[in-house]
Amino acid sequence: MMKLGLSIRQLGYHAGAWRHEDVPAAGAMDIDHYVRVAQIAERGLLDMVFLADGVALRQRDEPPGSLSRSNQNVELEPLTLLSAVAMMTRHVGLVATASTTYNEPYHVARKFASLDHISRGRAGWNVVTSWSQAEARNFNREEHLDYDARYDRASEFVEVVKGLWDSWDADAFAHDKATGLFFHPDRMHELAHKGDHFQVRGPLTVARSIQGRPIIVQAGTSEQGQDIAAASADIVFTAMIDLQPAQAYYASVKGRLERHGRAAADLLILPGLLPVIGRTQAEAEDKFAHLQNLTHPLVGLQNLYGPMGDLSEYDLDGPVPEPKDPELRSRAKVLLDLARRDNLTIRQLYMQASVGRGHRSVIGTPGQIADTMQEWVEAKAADGFNIIPAHLPGGAEDFVTEVVPELQRRGAFRTAYEGRTLRENLGLPPPTSRYAATEA
Ligand SMILES: Cc1cc2nc3c(=O)[nH]c(=O)nc-3n(C[C@H](O)[C@H](O)[C@H](O)COP(=O)(O)O)c2cc1C
Incomplete structure (x- = not known):
């Protein structure tokens, strides 16, 4: 069974999308627009909706007049937005992007753990390092950190976040009104992390995530990016246009897992796919x-x-x-x-x-789109796809009403959600706490 995400940023990926007659031009600031799209995804039994993000207006007015004609300028902050979407959906996973360069690990651990509880086990964090000068200038810097420094910080950042997510055992809270014991003190863990970039004592002030820990998504293709993915990610989101490089990348990332004591099935690789769907x-x-x-x-x-x-x-x-x-x-x-x-x-x-924008696009019938999706999965180039609709909500609607049933007919996609949490639906193993061994 392939796994499917739906990228729901703004009004779709096509530069002309906001001018389409069916697209609400002010939708990127309208919670009803996002709820509607997430509910379409859930109707199609998709694993998750996905929000890419940046912490600056990255585009420049080059050539002059271009900036004011593009829709990529205002949008709702992803975690705030997904908290609201959580209340209007029940099954679909909720993945938001947060930068390791412009956050502190404690903030990120706390927010995603909270989203996990709010959504009852559906949160995911897309780990990015941020790359633009524009972002640096919103965070006290003239220049963005160089590549190696960003990745060095990102590796330690992810380790700290995972550590904080282990702060409490799943059964830490006694809530025993009769004896007055609120939690079992031996089931709370202080991280006491001291590293090159961070000193974080912990514990986190959010109980253990419903799915053990939120899903970690990594979106970076370099050697460093692949290493972080192999060490920590549950999903890799990648941009691939042709089958052969996608197969090579797939083999390269999966090949790194054993070094980290992980199996090939523990990490899902989802390239982006932009479908434009017609009956003919x-x-x-x-x-x-x-x-x-x-x-x-x-x-x-x-x-x-x-x-x-x-x-x-x-x-x-x-x-x-x-x-x-x-x-x-x-x-x-x-x-x-x-x-x-x-x-x-x-x-x-x-x-x-x-x-x-660097992702594969396929313009064709539902059958043709299902063919290419199956071909990539069978050729070990993908475990599924992150669908990046050209325009919203129409592109999501077309995919869910036309392509999903075609995949289901072929036995390539679920006909009901298997589990309650995003992790269960993705078929990923529950994570073990770093303190589990010492307790046993
Ligand atoms: C498919 C894909 C999606 C990405 N999404 C984001 C994003 O939403 N926000 C962001 O700041 N960077 C995003 N990035 C950038 C990466 O985090 C990273 O900075 C960039 O890819 C350079 O690292 P690399 O050489 O390891 O790929 C994305 C990259 C890829 C490949």
């Missing part, structure tokens, strides 16, 4: 073309700005010029080669470059 191929392509045409040219050009510079002075329906920067960077070269090979105009190039 032609209908799917029409839907896609409609979205593409809603991309404002300045927003499209923003996607080319980093590698190619400002192309706003050129004819959008003319050829792609040689970038002025003589030191062609690798991404610029990839784009230029693509444009030359397929004889693309500037408009066609930005449209291609902005689809899926």
Whole structure:
């Protein structure tokens, strides 16, 4: 059975989504919009909804006028938002992103443990290290921490959070009104962590998570990212466009598990997948073309700005010029080669470059989309997918009403939730407390 998440950030992944006639343009600030999407996910028996996040307005106004035409600027804070969604759903897992660079472990441990209790065992933490200058500038720095420093901090951060989540044994609380014993003192544990980055005494002021500990998701592809995933993650969220690199990545991450005393089945790898679904191929392509045409040219050009510079002075329906920067960077070269090979105009190039943002996209019928999903799972490139809808709520609705039944007919996806918690639904083993051995 494949595992499925649904990315529910903002209004969908397509740059033109907010202008679509079915999309509530103010939805990213409207709890009703998110509740509606999460309830669609739950109707489709999906494992979880997923919120990517950043702690700054990362986009720049390049070319001028692009920023004010993009919808990626305001949204609800993920944990606050998912606490509200928890009250309006019963089964679907709730995964939020929190940065290890701009938080303290105690904060993160406490918030996710609380979300786990509020949702009765459905919380997950997507561990990211944050990468942008814009975020650094919101947290007392001019420059963001370099790569190794971020990952060094992240490894210790995750260990501390896991330690804090073991603060209380599952049966720590006696609540014995007759004797007056509130908790068994030997079932509370002080972490007393002293490391390079953190000194954290503990214990956490939240009881043990209902699912043992919240699910840990890791979204990073480098060696360091893969090592953190192998050591601690339950799920890896990854961006893969082609089958072969996805298989290599899958083998590489799973190959690291044994070193950490873990089995291959203990970690699920979920690449992103952007489906555009039609009853026929032609209908799917029409839907896609409609979205593409809603991309404002300045927003499209923003996607080319980093590698190619400002192309706003050129004819959008003319050829792609040689970038002025003589030191062609690798991404610029990839784009230029693509444009030359397929004889693309500037408009066609930005449209291609902005689809899926590094994730695989499939435009087709429910059968075709189910085929490619099954192919990836059978080829050991994925254990399931994080669906990143082009627009919301329509993209989620299409997936749940068209693709989910197709997967179910093929026996590739559940027909009822198996368990009560996210961990049980994912089929992952319950975690053991680090203090369990000493107690036995
Ligand atoms: C699929 C995927 C999703 C990500 N989502 C986020 C996110 O929501 N917020 C964030 O700050 N970084 C996000 N990142 C960035 C990573 O946390 C990390 O900073 C970046 O991938 C660089 O590390 P790497 O070289 O190990 O991949 C994501 C990365 C990937 C691959």
